[in-house]
Amino acid sequence: VGPIPGDTVYPQSLKGGKFDIVVSMFHDQGHIPMKLKGFVYDADTKDFGSINGVNTTIGMPIIRTSVDHGTAFGKAGKGTANCDSLKQALQSAVRLAKSGYYDNGFQAS
Secondary structure, three states: OOOOOHHHHHHHHHOOOOOOOOOOOOOHHHHEEEEHHHHHEEEOOOOEEOOOOOEEEEOOOOOEEEEOOOOHHHHHOOOOOOOHHHHHHHHHHHHHHOOOOOOOOOOOO
């Protein structure tokens, strides 16, 4: 399906459940709806504590997944960081590896 304009596909996906996945042409284009949906708001502290989500880059000869947030230097050393997004990124990479899609003979040296 597509291409579909971003102002149409993201509401249909996020609110209507019409699509299971949306492929974005640009990092920033796909990140806006992910962050709108993924940030976890803590009503007690009135703060956006963490974000859940995985960024996957396709079209490369290697598997590349990443957490869907920045470095969070403000949380360093405080014991407040949440590792859920890292776990999700690693689990996604494992699923991609097991799928065989990236079995292209690439050998690490």
